[in-house]
Amino acid sequence: MELSKNYIPSATEDRWYAHWLNKRYFNSRPDGRPAFTVVIPPPNVTGVLHMGHTLNETVQDILVRKARMSGYNACWVPGSDHASIATEAKVVGMLKERGIDKNSLTRPAFMEYAYEWKDKYGGIIYHQIRKLGCSVDWDRVSFTMDKDYYDAVIRIFVDLYQKGLIYRGARMINWDPAARTALSDEEVEYREEQGKLYYVKYKIDGEDTYIEVATQRPETIMGDTAICVNPSDERYLGLKGKSAIVPLVNRKVPIIFDTYVDPAFGTGALKVTPAHDINDYNLGLKHGLPIIDTLNEDGTLSAAAEILVGMERFAARKKVVEMLGAEGLLVKEEAHPTRIGFSQRTSAVVEPRISTQWFVKMKEMAEPALKAVTEGPITIHPGDKFLATYKYWLENVKDWCISRQLWWGQQIPAWYSPDGSLRVAATREEAWKLFAAGGGQRPAGQEAENAVGNRAAETVVGTDGKTFTMEDLVQDEDVLDTWFSSWLWPIEVFKGVTHPGNADINYYYPTSVLVTGQDIIFFWVARMIMAGLYYFPDSLPIEKRIPFRDVYFTGMVRDKQGRKMSKSLGNSPDLLELIEKYGADAVRFGIMISSPAGNDLLFDESALEQGRNFNNKLWNALKLVKMWEGRVQPEVEGAADHFAVQWFESRLASVRAELEKLYTDFRLSEALKTLYSLIWDDFCSWYLEWVKPGFEQAMDGGVYAKTVYFYEELMQLLHPFMPFITEELYHLLRERTDGDDLCVREFEAIGAFDAPVLAQGELLKEVITAIRDARNKAQIKPKEAIQLHIQTHVQATYQAIGTILVKQVNAQEILFTQDTQEGALTVVVGKDKFYLGIDRVVDLSSQKEEIQKELVYLKGFLESVNKKLSNERFVQNAKPEVINLERKKLADTEAKIRVIEETLAGL
RNA sequence: GGGCAGUUAGCUCAGUUGGUUAGAGUAUUUCCUUGACAUGGAAGGGGUCGUUGGUUCGAAUCCAAUACUGCCCACCA
Numbered sequence: 012m013e014l015s016k017n018y019i020p021s022a023t024e025d026r027w028y029a030h031w032l033n034k035r036y037f038n039s040r041p042d043g044r045p046a047f048t049v050v051i052p053p054p055n056v057t058g059v060l061h062m063g064h065t066l067n068e069t070v071q072d073i074l075v076r077k078a079r080m081s082g083y084n085a086c087w088v089p090g091s092d093h094a095s096i097a098t099e100a101k102v103v104g105m106l107k108e109r110g111i112d113k114n115s116l117t118r119p120a121f122m123e124y125a126y127e128w129k130d131k132y133g134g135i136i137y138h139q140i141r142k143l144g145c146s147v148d149w150d151r152v153s154f155t156m157d158k159d160y161y162d163a164v165i166r167i168f169v170d171l172y173q174k175g176l177i178y179r180g181a182r183m184i185n186w187d188p189a190a191r192t193a194l195s196d197e198e199v200e201y202r203e204e205q206g207k208l209y210y211v212k213y214k215i216d217g218e219d220t221y222i223e224v225a226t227q228r229p230e231t232i233m234g235d236t237a238i239c240v241n242p243s244d245e246r247y248l249g250l251k252g253k254s255a256i257v258p259l260v261n262r263k264v265p266i267i268f269d270t271y272v273d274p275a276f277g278t279g280a281l282k283v284t285p286a287h288d289i290n291d292y293n294l295g296l297k298h299g300l301p302i303i304d305t306l307n308e309d310g311t312l313s314a315a316a317e318i319l320v321g322m323e324r325f326a327a328r329k330k331v332v333e334m335l336g337a338e339g340l341l342v343k344e345e346a347h348p349t350r351i352g353f354s355q356r357t358s359a360v361v362e363p364r365i366s367t368q369w370f371v372k373m374k375e376m377a378e379p380a381l382k383a384v385t386e387g388p389i390t391i392h393p394g395d396k397f398l399a400t401y402k403y404w405l406e407n408v409k410d411w412c413i414s415r416q417l418w419w420g421q422q423i424p425a426w427y428s429p430d431g432s433l434r435v436a437a438t439r440e441e442a443w444k445l446f447a448a449g450g451g452q453r454p455a456g457q458e459a460e461n462a463v464g465n466r467a468a469e470t471v472v473g474t475d476g477k478t479f480t481m482e483d484l485v486q487d488e489d490v491l492d493t494w495f496s497s498w499l500w501p502i503e504v505f506k507g508v509t510h511p512g513n514a515d516i517n518y519y520y521p522t523s524v525l526v527t528g529q530d531i532i533f534f535w536v537a538r539m540i541m542a543g544l545y546y547f548p549d550s551l552p553i554e555k556r557i558p559f560r561d562v563y564f565t566g567m568v569r570d571k572q573g574r575k576m577s578k579s580l581g582n583s584p585d586l587l588e589l590i591e592k593y594g595a596d597a598v599r600f601g602i603m604i605s606s607p608a609g610n611d612l613l614f615d616e617s618a619l620e621q622g623r624n625f626n627n628k629l630w631n632a633l634k635l636v637k638m639w640e641g642r643v644q645p646e647v648e649g650a651a652d653h654f655a656v657q658w659f660e661s662r663l664a665s666v667r668a669e670l671e672k673l674y675t676d677f678r679l680s681e682a683l684k685t686l687y688s689l690i691w692d693d694f695c696s697w698y699l700e701w702v703k704p705g706f707e708q709a710m711d712g713g714v715y716a717k718t719v720y721f722y723e724e725l726m727q728l729l730h731p732f733m734p735f736i737t738e739e740l741y742h743l744l745r746e747r748t749d750g751d752d753l754c755v756r757e758f759e760a761i762g763a764f765d766a767p768v769l770a771q772g773e774l775l776k777e778v779i780t781a782i783r784d785a786r787n788k789a790q791i792k793p794k795e796a797i798q799l800h801i802q803t804h805v806q807a808t809y810q811a812i813g814t815i816l817v818k819q820v821n822a823q824e825i826l827f828t829q830d831t832q833e834g835a836l837t838v839v840v841g842k843d844k845f846y847l848g849i850d851r852v853v854d855l856s857s858q859k860e861e862i863q864k865e866l867v868y869l870k871g872f873l874e875s876v877n878k879k880l881s882n883e884r885f886v887q888n889a890k891p892e893v894i895n896l897e898r899k900k901l902a903d904t905e906a907k908i909r910v911i912e913e914t915l916a917g918l
Numbered sequence: 919g920g921g922c923a924g925u926u927a928g929c930u931c932a933g934u935u936g937g938u939u940a941g942a943g944u945a946u947u948u949c950c951u952u953g954a955c956a957u958g959g960a961a962g963g964g965g966u967c968g969u970u971g972g973u974u975c976g977a978a979u980c981c982a983a984u985a986c987u988g989c990c991c992a993c994c995a
Contacts, residue, residue: 017957201993208995226995239995273994281995290994350993399922400990407991529989571929573988604943605930609923611988613930617944624957631955638954681932684942699954706953780961787949787961872939879937885975893937893976900938 014637014743018630020594024735028141036079036754037146039086041518047078047085048522050501051140051147052535053155055094057101057132060139061583062568062576062614063528066606069599070565071526072145073679076731078523079146080758086519087146088504090153091133095420095493096190096198096356102128102419118418125419129156139586144595144734146754153504155496156421163508164421164496165437167546172435176372177413179425179433183292184368184412185352188310188324189359192416193368195492196409199352199361208277208347209332212340213238216254216263222247223342225277227349228287229335230328233260233316234305237283239294242268244279258340259331260317267298289363302365308416310362324362369414369423369489376541381405383540388554391562392677393608397529404533413492420490427485430473443481446471498538501525501558502546521554524561529609536562563677566611568602573613589619596733597622603732604687606680625687626736629726632695633740635703636722639710650713654811655701657765658772659721662693664764670728671761683732690725697776701815719744727753775812778840782820782847785838788861789853796821798848800828800835833917839865842906844914859918866911873904 031037039046049071054064071087079085102125103113113121133154140147153160171177185194209229212221222238235257240247250266257264264283271294272281285295286304295302305316310324318334319327335341352361383389384401391397414423426442427433436442447468470478502508507516521543527536539558547556554560568576576583589598600622606612650656666689673682702718704710722744726737730753741753782799791797799822801809806827809816813825828846836847836858879885880897889897 014954017955224995228995271994276994283995288995347995349995352993397922397990403921403991532990567989607931610931611924615930615944618930620957621943624955627955627957631958633954635954676934684932688942695955696959703954784961790949793950793960868939875939879976882975888975889937896938 014630014634018594018626018736020596020626020735021591023739024142024144024590024595027735027738028144030752031146031754032149034750034752034755036752037087038148038150039084041514042084044082044084046519046523047075047083048088048519049075049086049524049526050088050504050522051090052525052527052531053090053092053153053497053500054136055097056091056129056136056154057094057098059135060143060586062586062602063565064136065143065586065598066565066568066602066612067526067528068140068143068145069602070563070679072143072599072734073603073731074524074526074563075146076734076754077674079754080727080730080756082757085146086148086151088151088153089137089140089145089147089149090151090500090504091136091155092493092497093129093154093156093420095415095417095490096187096192096194098125098129099417099419100190100357121418142587142590142595143599146734151504153500155493155500159506159509160496160499160503161421162437163499163503164491165424166508167499167542168421168424168491168495169435169437171371171545176376177369177435178372179367179369181365181367182370182412183289183363183365185354186308186362186364186366187354187357187359188306188308188362189354189357190417191308193364193366193412193414194354194356194361195412195494198355200355201350201352203348204351206347206349206351207344209335209344210278210342211258211282211335212342213255213258213282215250216256218253222250222255222266222280223278224280224282226282227347228284228328229331230312230319230324231284231287231305232257232282232331233312233318234284234286234303235262235264235282236285236295236300236303237264237298238266239269239272239281239283240266240279241270241272241274243270244272244274246274246279258338259334267294267300269294269297286365287363292363292365304365306362306364310359368412369425370410370412371495373408373410373541376545377405377408377537379544380537380540383544383553383557388560389540389557389562390560392564397532397564397609401532401537405537411492413495414487414489415492416488417490420493421496423487423489423491425487427487428471428473429477429479429483430475432474433487439481439484439486442484446484494534494538497535498542499546501539502543508546521557522559524563525559526563526565528567529564530567532564561677564609566606566609568612568614571613571615576614584614584616589616593619593623594626594735596736597626600625600683600733603680603683608677608679622733625691626733628691628695629729629736629740632690632699632722633743635699636718636744639704639715639718642704642708642710643712643715644709646713647711650711650717653702653711653714653717654768654771654775654815655698656714656717657768658775659693659698660717660762661764661766661768662689662772663721663724664762665769667728667761668764686725686729686732690729694721694725697772700819705818727756727758730754771808771812774808774840775815778816778838778843778845779819781838781840782845785836785847785858786820788857789836789847789849791847791849791853793821795849796823798823798826798846800826800832800846800848801843802828802831802846803843831913831917835917837862837914837917839907839910839914841903842910844910855918859915862911862915862918866908866915869904869908869911873901873908876901876904 051071052067054060075085075087105128106113106124168177185196185199187194206227208225208227210223210225211229212223214221224238238255240250253266254263255266271290272279283291283294283300285292285300285302287306303315305313306324307313312319312322312324312327314320319330322330332341353359354361381402384391384398391401424437425433425435426439428446434442434445436445470480472478499508501520501522502516505516505519506513507520525536543558544556570576570582574582597619601619602612604618604621666685669685670682673685702714723741726741730737734754738753797820799817799820803809809825817825832846836853836855838845838847876897880901886894
């Protein structure tokens, strides 16, 4: 077969992926082998994979493929997340483009559009995962809104409610006026912005004096219900018991005193608006202040504002400033940097707002989740870089607001009767039974179960004395936070909630390792741990309840300038285009090569180029080996006696041991570097050159077989990182029987290596390099053969490597000499001297200079060693092996200096 | 404001319990194309390890201070 000049990825990648799928290599069923389980962090169903995902998926695939080739039953579960608010925002946007207002639709009609959107765009990420070569089990695709998954989420909600861990309450929450929904604290992103501080005068009631306050939000003035100053602030002591008049609306509000106020900030007086600021809200609670909510859900001013009703909040701010100015109440405005909260999903400025929401109590769930990481059995990689963050969050955790005023998501299973009371149950029927059974408004778990068993009544009399039927029950309009479904991911992808104790959950749970971005440590990682520990009974050992044993945090992918990759900056490259341009293996290589765990990665296309070049190198190495195939002669020399074979065999064994360690420590980028250098330098640059037969000469059969074996082993080691090309080359190398695919080939046991042989190989490399360097500098053309005389005390060293040496430096033959050859081109390596003979005069002056430089270096080195050894305290305190090492250094350096001085004298 | 990381060659990064005068890749320089590969080969130059002080016989490595960068948390109007 004719092999093309360069490797062409597009021609092979799809073919091999189809083959692997066809062979069902990625499909897993429980069996007698140990399981290696990974669940994919489900990407948003509407999104595309960005470089961050690419990094995560690549890391997971490397670990999964490595496990699969190491005797584990590897199972990688793919899937996607419905991402309630992000997706809903996109669907609303799509409807808008079609001229449809979401509010004009019924809920079921909207859901139809949403599913249409999901079906259309949801496939993109799966396509990308395929193109990247990910070995996921496609029979196990999960989606957080699948029927079973939905049920699981509802069950957990009901269960937590019955245990008293979920409650409904009025709280100040983060409100997204664009999406018109509550947000959790974690969904708010703060950014530093240049704001303004307005100084406003409030008239003191019944006096002709004013008190001045500073505010960033003059549009909330209409909601003021107090002015607050620090009780120790002497400027305001006279105001005790007095009131102020709120400008524009002329409402009388008390002046209160609280140490919360910082006298040094602004004027030392604070306007208190309990409805629109979390601190003011807390002050209001403490001092019993009324709450005047002056904003509507969409961020416009409400009727309670009295003025500017219906105006958008930022327009209103301008207007209020104008009006204050007109009334002479605006003293000044000054620039003031401030941090403003934005909705992570819609980028709208978040509004603190009081509303009734559902919450999960976090304190008691946090405790075991903290212990599972600080005291084991969960290990976070790298090291404990993130342990402190994790710990801090869990120790200071606040209740989790889980209701969202959206339609796309799991609808909260709470049912309201016309009198306003509610029951929590998975279905309307069950809720009705609870109503029919009577009892308290919030039945405890035991009562609820008994009630369900009762025969349902036709009608129930409400607390208001009116009767109602099951049909009158109204379900809560809100849906649950996306993370309230994601936190069940490692359990419910194996149907652990909907079909407890099934074979899959028993076999695959807990998963082996979670690979994810550090940015979702609270959103997701911590909560999955809580869910696992909550869901599985305490009677099980903790090792069985945690969702994963290891957590591997990947860093954030940034662009070359160090900026975060984002759609708005347009600096996130398209994955499919990159694969098109460089090939999937090269993309995987490029993203892995400089990506130590937990460190940010500066994405640079030149790394992908390096990956593509590596592909090409592998391809051409194969071509070389294949060229020899036709010239193979029966084994003459005996491969085992060939130094190159001995050396590479040992090299391979030692690197394999290194790689094992690197995998265990999750140092994947190091592992790839090690492999890259093993293949490019040791195998291609040295080994292949050493065994290469002369032009049109025969290839020794034994050496050839060994070379093919080495090549095969290298492909196998590299396969987890670069699956496509390695599989392709494995098959091009020689005919394979059906099912003999690299993808499922098990690694053989790691052999021992021969340290002296390795050292000799290093010496050989060093001598070759030194002689080539001398040839270069003396401008001896590569084709000019030299006479090579070696002056050494240990001739045996060069017996084994002589043949290789002669060929690699283009010498006619190798000759040993006892005498110093004066005036010859001389190379010194260690204590040995090499004389390069050539049939013409060479200028030795530059060589002399070189050697002189070397001498200066060695003398400096000798001095530093001497200094150490003549230091009494060093000799007293240092470990014996260190001292011995220094003594050896001293002797070696002295010997080298002698040789060099001799050489110089001879020149 | 609090906490956590990082600072090593032009650039991106290794450097695992302190012990050869600091290593890769990339970029760069010189030379080399009918013989696997120019997406290549051979060879070279390039760093007082952010700064200052301390511990030690010995510090890129440990400690303290400091500067800069990044991240997380808290959210003073």
